[in-house]
Amino acid sequence: MRRLCLALVLSLLFVTGCHKFNGWPRGSRTSATPDDPGGVASTVGTPDLTNAAFDTITDDFEDDVLDASLWEVRTWFAFSAAEETDGVLNLTRRPYFLTRDDWIPQGGMPLAVEFDWQFTNAVNNLTVVLRSDGERRDDQFAEVANGVSVHFSGESDNVRVILEIAGDGAEVTGGGEFPNYIPLVLSPGTTYRVRIIDTGSEVSVFVDDLDTPLLVAEVDTSFTVNRIAFFNREIDTGTDRIDNVEISGLRSVTAE
Numbered sequence: 377m378r379r380l381c382l383a384l385v386l387s388l389l390f391v392t393g394c395h396k397f398n399g400w401p402r403g404s405r406t407s408a409t410p411d412d413p414g415g416v417a418s419t420v421g422t423p424d425l426t427n428a429a430f431d432t433i434t435d436d437f438e439d440d441v442l443d444a445s446l447w448e449v450r451t452w453f454a455f456s457a458a459e460e461t462d463g464v465l466n467l468t469r470r471p472y473f474l475t476r477d478d479w480i481p482q483g484g485m486p487l488a489v490e491f492d493w494q495f496t497n498a499v500n501n502l503t504v505v506l507r508s509d510g511e512r513r514d515d516q517f518a519e520v521a522n523g524v525s526v527h528f529s530g531e532s533d534n535v536r537v538i539l540e541i542a543g544d545g546a547e548v549t550g551g552g553e554f555p556n557y558i559p560l561v562l563s564p565g566t567t568y569r570v571r572i573i574d575t576g577s578e579v580s581v582f583v584d585d586l587d588t589p590l591l592v593a594e595v596d597t598s599f600t601v602n603r604i605a606f607f608n609r610e611i612d613t614g615t616d617r618i619d620n621v622e623i624s625g626l627r628s629v630t631a632e
């Protein structure tokens with residue numbers, strides 16, 4: 377009996393030993409476990425303009441119901457949320473808040489995106505992605521895979537424009553004081569009016585002063601899918617509040 381007990385104890389020790397600590401999983405830095413592995417297929421190419429026509433949409437987020445005719449929400453993590461409450465759109469921990477339709481920037485008909493933005497924690501960020509399929513990178517952060525990102529960093533106090541092709545982000549040369557970004561102090565609790573104009577070859581970013589761009593970035597890569605996505609950080613850094621969104625340009629309505 378004693379020998380049997382010893383064998384049991386030894387085998388238990390062996391089994392326990394097999395489950396030795398192998399380091400934290402890759403997502404542990406953010407406590408993030410993606411619900412979806414994501415895709416990184418590139419969509420570089422020429423957009424289909426067959427059903428595109430000039431249009432303008434607005435949303436003031438006043439009725440506590442997200443307008444499914446305009447928007448789609450993709451949540452990569454169990455804790456991500458995009459909710460229409462208190463008269464604004466609240467983004468928490470990296471949902472992708474996506475236009476349902478394509479908005480295609482063309483030289484003769486620039487795309488304009490405008491909105492009010494406020495964030496609640498000094499280290500939060502906001503990214504607005506143009507010319508995007510709304511797919512995420514296959515990593516633990518769920519940054520966007522494809523499109524042209526305009527990144528507003530409350531954490532680093534700057535604005536950057538980044539070209540993403542299959543998750544291979546490259547900063548785009550801008551026309552500001554610095555080659556790849558423009559410094560801008562961004563403070564939590566302040567409401568900013570943001571305007572982004574995309575001609576298809578140039579992305580101009582305005583904050584509060586809607587006549588003078590802060591940053592003009594040359595980026596002429598065209599994509600077959602041209603949705604617009606808004607998202608914030610995946611870690612728990614409060615909420616980004618978006619309101620009074622206005623988008624105008626060539627809209628290609630997605631079939632039901």
Ligand SMILES: [Ca+2]
Pocket residue numbers: 437438439440441442443460
């Ligand atoms: Ca609504």
Ligand SMILES: [Ca+2]
Pocket residue numbers: 436437438463464619620
């Ligand atoms: Ca509102």
